[in-house]
Amino acid sequence: MRARYQLLAFDSTHAAMAAERSLKTRLPVTVMPTLRQITAACGISLRIEDRDGPALDEALQDGLVPPGVYRRYRVEDGVAALWNDETRKVEKRDGGGN
Numbered sequence: 001m002r003a004r005y006q007l008l009a010f011d012s013t014h015a016a017m018a019a020e021r022s023l024k025t026r027l028p029v030t031v032m033p034t035l036r037q038i039t040a041a042c043g044i045s046l047r048i049e050d051r052d053g054p055a056l057d058e059a060l061q062d063g064l065v066p067p068g069v070y071r072r073y074r075v076e077d078g079v080a081a082l083w084n085d086e087t088r089k090v091e092k093r094d095g096g097g098n
Contacts, residue, residue, distance in 0.1 A: 009045045026058075029046050029048060060085060
């Protein structure tokens with residue numbers, strides 16, 4: 001079975017911790033190191049399991065995390081793909097030349 005999850009990456013540790021506090025009121029969130037292939041980040045990311053994706057969508061639409069302080073990725077088997085919340089599609093893959 002493939003490992004799939006959502007990942008929110010942040011430019012600052014403060015933004016990551018504030019987002020964790022806000023999101024955990026609505027869904028399970030795990031703090032984790034940012035994947036190496038995601039280079040523009042503070043080093044701390046939030047992992048949300050795929051099954052909680054709809055709850056994450058709702059929380060982000062409700063403004064629990066301000067737009068612009070995070071980048072959302074879909075991770076499958078360790079490969080991160082930048083997610084576009086508006087189109088609900090993968091925008092581009094980070095790392096590996098994709």
